[in-house]
Amino acid sequence: MSDCKKKLKRPVSGSKTADLIAAIGSLVVFLINEIGAMALFMFGGLRAMVNFTSQISKILRQIAAIGYGSLFLIILIGLFTGMVIGLQGYHTLSQFGSTGFLGSAVALSLIRELAPVLTAIMVTGRAGSAMSAEIGVMRITDQIDALEVMNINPMNFLIAPRLTASLISFPLLTSLFAVVGIFGGYITGVLLLDMSSGIYFSRINSSVVWGDVLGCLVKAVVFAILVVTVCCYKGFFVHLRLDGKGAEAVGNATTSAVVLSCILILIFDYVITSFHM
Amino acid sequence: MEQPLSIELKNCTMGYGNFVVLKNISLQIPAGRIVAILGGSGGGKTTLLRHITGLNRPFSGEIFLEGKSLWSQSGRDFQKLRGSMGVLFQDGALLGQLTVAENVGLRLSELTKLNKKTIREIALYYLSLVDLADYAEFYPTELSGGMRKRVGLARALVAEPPILLCDEPTSGLDPINAAKMDELLLSMKERFPAMTIVSISHDLASVHKTAAQVVVLNEGHIAYNGNFSGLENTQDPFLRQFIERKVSSDKQEEALEKSLPDNIRQLMYDSLKDIIHRS
Numbered sequence: 041m042s043d044c045k046k047k048l049k050r051p052v053s054g055s056k057t058a059d060l061i062a063a064i065g066s067l068v069v070f071l072i073n074e075i076g077a078m079a080l081f082m083f084g085g086l087r088a089m090v091n092f093t094s095q096i097s098k099i100l101r102q103i104a105a106i107g108y109g110s111l112f113l114i115i116l117i118g119l120f121t122g123m124v125i126g127l128q129g130y131h132t133l134s135q136f137g138s139t140g141f142l143g144s145a146v147a148l149s150l151i152r153e154l155a156p157v158l159t160a161i162m163v164t165g166r167a168g169s170a171m172s173a174e175i176g177v178m179r180i181t182d183q184i185d186a187l188e189v190m191n192i193n194p195m196n197f198l199i200a201p202r203l204t205a206s207l208i209s210f211p212l213l214t215s216l217f218a219v220v221g222i223f224g225g226y227i228t229g230v231l232l233l234d235m236s237s238g239i240y241f242s243r244i245n246s247s248v249v250w251g252d253v254l255g256c257l258v259k260a261v262v263f264a265i266l267v268v269t270v271c272c273y274k275g276f277f278v279h280l281r282l283d284g285k286g287a288e289a290v291g292n293a294t295t296s297a298v299v300l301s302c303i304l305i306l307i308f309d310y311v312i313t314s315f316h317m
Numbered sequence: 318m319e320q321p322l323s324i325e326l327k328n329c330t331m332g333y334g335n336f337v338v339l340k341n342i343s344l345q346i347p348a349g350r351i352v353a354i355l356g357g358s359g360g361g362k363t364t365l366l367r368h369i370t371g372l373n374r375p376f377s378g379e380i381f382l383e384g385k386s387l388w389s390q391s392g393r394d395f396q397k398l399r400g401s402m403g404v405l406f407q408d409g410a411l412l413g414q415l416t417v418a419e420n421v422g423l424r425l426s427e428l429t430k431l432n433k434k435t436i437r438e439i440a441l442y443y444l445s446l447v448d449l450a451d452y453a454e455f456y457p458t459e460l461s462g463g464m465r466k467r468v469g470l471a472r473a474l475v476a477e478p479p480i481l482l483c484d485e486p487t488s489g490l491d492p493i494n495a496a497k498m499d500e501l502l503l504s505m506k507e508r509f510p511a512m513t514i515v516s517i518s519h520d521l522a523s524v525h526k527t528a529a530q531v532v533v534l535n536e537g538h539i540a541y542n543g544n545f546s547g548l549e550n551t552q553d554p555f556l557r558q559f560i561e562r563k564v565s566s567d568k569q570e571e572a573l574e575k576s577l578p579d580n581i582r583q584l585m586y587d588s589l590k591d592i593i594h595r596s
Binding site for chain 2: 177178181182183185186187188189190191192196197
């Protein structure tokens with residue numbers, strides 16, 4: 041009997057190559073399943089947003105947690121990012137005698153890339169991880185089951201307010217990051233390195249077009265949907281994880297939510313930029 | 318006249334993933350009765366409750382609530398049928414970010430257009446039934462385990478559902494609080510006579526006090542279904558072990574008689590001697 045089982049388990053060829061192909065196949069199937077489930081979860085959340093008028097208080101609470109709670113972090117990171125770009129940019133541009141373009145360099149790099157990406161990554165670390173952990177704990181303590189038996193749709197109750205709040209907060213935080221970053225570049229270039237303030241701002245004015253701002257906001261909206269989907273999904277299905285149970289699973293879910301969100305932010309950043317160029 | 322059935326399970330096989338917990342279960346629970354589901358840990362009591370509430374779907378068989386097949390209903394009808402149940406989860410399953418009053422009124426605040434003041438009044442009424450009206454503004458983490466269960470019961474009672482399901486309402490409670498919970502269930506029965514109450518329990522004293530029908534689960538099957546006096550007089554070896562609280566198997570008895578080998582015990586003492594003082 042046990043021989044039969046062994047024979048059944050072994051791949052037909054019995055070679056290492058076949059095992060490798062089988063493992064890759066399983067991984068691909070798992071990934072496709074996961075992407076599909078996540079996409080369905082995202083559409084469920086977006087559909088639940090339709091009833092946002094009845095969720096105002098929950099949305100405001102989430103805006104306070106995601107947006108207002110991240111303000112200080114975003115201002116701090118934005119300021120120092122702008123200052124560093126200002127410093128690096130000034131020394132690089134001075135080699136070509138074109139320090140006058142510092143304003144353009146700071147503003148374009150912030151508005152096109154750094155503001156949406158760094159904001160999304162910072163908010164993922166601060167609010168996304170909290171979302172994942174909170175929903176994960178709710179799952180393992182039967183709170184989500186309790187909602188279901190009370191006929192309260194968890195997508196309406198938990199996911200939609202977070203999604204709406206993120207769609208409002210991310211573009212605002214991203215814009216704030218860019219503005220504070222430009223001010224950081226101003227501190228380095230104009231106040232510390234004696235560049236003309238008029239040139240700094242006139243270059244920004246002449247180089248930044250509405251398309252750049254629109255691209256920045258599109259990225260912020262896409263990243264908001266990505267971060268909330270991934271973080272809430274990981275918490276929501278924490279009970280199905282194979283790498284741990286209970287509190288350990290919540291920890292693992294939170295880690296994987298943050299890591300996956302950051303990876304997806306960078307991948308989608310490239311995709312959106314390539315369409316925009 | 319025969320009472321209508323509140324809950325009926327027909328040949329249900331239940332479990333999770335590929336793991337079968339309960340095999341071919343058939344059970345009838347008449348309306349307006351208190352029924353206790355008994356069984357050892359891991360015997361499938363919570364699994365049964367999760368399937369009755371529609372949180373999990375049985376592998377085979379059918380579950381009828383109020384005469385309607387739960388899984389044959391679609392969308393809104395499924396929700397309506399599930400709305401006929403109030404569920405008290407094992408640890409209350411209260412939402413940590415909401416106050417006690419908000420938890421109790423949650424169903425109303427989410428599913429109705431009642432104003433906040435009315436919902437609060439309703440919540441306070443149900444909290445007063447479980448003697449916790451003074452704790453309305455507390456958060457669940459600020460309450461004891463017994464209090465959380467009572468809040469869970471108040472939440473389950475909102476809208477006075479025809480079926481009340483309680484998952485181990487007395488587990489983890491001291492005898493006084495466990496007795497209070499029993500009294501509470503009995504008083505709920507008096508107050509809402511048409512309500513069917515299904516209570517999962519380990520606690521024989523509590524079952525004896527409250528239940529009109531007792532169902533005992535063992536190894537994935539129903540080992541007993543009848544009244545408590547029938548259970549007391551049964552000659553079935555498992556049931557006798559169960560009600561006399563005997564050690565359940567030879568294997569376990571053998572394990573209890575066994576002692577730790579001396580060399581291993583000494584090793585354990587030696588490794589802990591800097592941490593634990595032993596005279």
